[in-house]
Amino acid sequence: MSSTPLRLLAVHAHPDDESSKGAATTARYAAEGVEVLVVSCTGGERGSILNPSCTLRPSTLEEMAAIRRVEMAAAAEALGVQHRWLGFVDSGLPEGDPLPPLPEGCFALVPLEEAAAPLVEIVREFRPHVMTTYDPSGGYPHPDHVMCHRVAFEAYHAAGDAERYRDQGEPWTPLKLYYNHDFSMKRIRTVHEAMTDAGLESPFGEWVETRAAREIVERQATTAVPCSDYFDRRDRALIAHETQIDPDGFFFGTPRDLEVEVWPVEEFELADSRVPTTLPEDDLFAGIRHEEIA
Structure with missing residues (x-):
């Protein structure tokens, strides 16, 4: 097997998604020497203050974005991962009947190839063997989550094609694509x-x-990654998102010893594989670890 480190790219819609979806898995792989890069498609500018104990009160999108950049840096440190911003603006979660139009210039309204281009560039630069993102529904009907799926799916399939996105670097073909299944x-x-x-x-x-x-x-989960030893890192990353995560709320309502006993894994759905693998899996790199990798 090649001595080249394995590489994992996790594509998320907003800062905090990386801490609530597949976080213990990324922390585990990073601790084991895998190069892990998290990409946030948007800055989370239109996120509401969801933590009742949070004293921060940003009054503009720019102020909120600045706060969430600090939170994201702390979460990435807790997980031990690298992080990049894709640079698009949060679309917000439309509410009402009928739903209002999405804000002009937001991520969900960007043409697909324009939105995918910077992610294709990251894929070609970072050269991941595995990518993770959301299923076509987005996991829930937030427009940025649906768009995140579309962009990651596009980048996974296009990055290895030299005829596409010609200005975004040398082609690289990831070997596997997974969808997160944290809230099955x-x-x-x-x-x-x-x-x-x-x-x-x-x-x-x-x-x-x-x-x-x-x-x-x-949806059918195909892969359950044992990662309970890293639930503490996941929890630290969650708490780092002070505007979004209530330390006395939903994410911390289950005693950790009980969670470790009954659900010590994080689940994923194998959406595509360019290497042979056998289902079910317990490793995102199943079928890759013993291949010659670059």
Whole structure:
């Protein structure tokens, strides 16, 4: 096998997504010597203050972006990963009936090839063997999450084609593409039932009932990466996002010892592989580790 380090590129919509989706996995791989790069497509400028104990009160998009840059740097340090900004502006989550139009110039309205070009350049420069992002639904219907999927999917398939994005560097072909599955109903139900069986109040009760009522179709997870030894790093990264994460809220409602016992993994869906692999997997680099890599 080549002595060249393995490389993983995780593409996310906003700062904080990298800490709530696949974070313990990226921390584990980084600690094991894999080169891990997180890309945030937007600056999170239109994010609301979701932590009731947060005293920060930005009054402009620029002030919010500056705060979230600081938070993101702290989260990346907690996870032990590299980080890059793609440079687009948060679209916000439209609310109302009918939904209002998206803000002019926001990420979700950028033409696909224009939005994908800087990510193609990063792929060709960083040369990842594996990429992760969201499934076509975005994981939930935020326009930036859907656009993040489209951009990452485009970059994964186009970066190795010398005839496309000719000004974005030398071609590089990633070997595998995965979708994050952190909030699957299987995981939520498993943890919820374990908490109720232990006589604890579960933070997932309403979520289970609501999602079940909506009959959300579960996508098939193919890969479960053991990563419970890095839940503490994930938690530190979450807390770094002071504007977004309530330290007394949802993400910390499950005792960690119980979580480690019943759900010590993070799940992914293998969307594409250019190397032979056998499902199910327990490693994003399955089929790659024993290949000659560049």
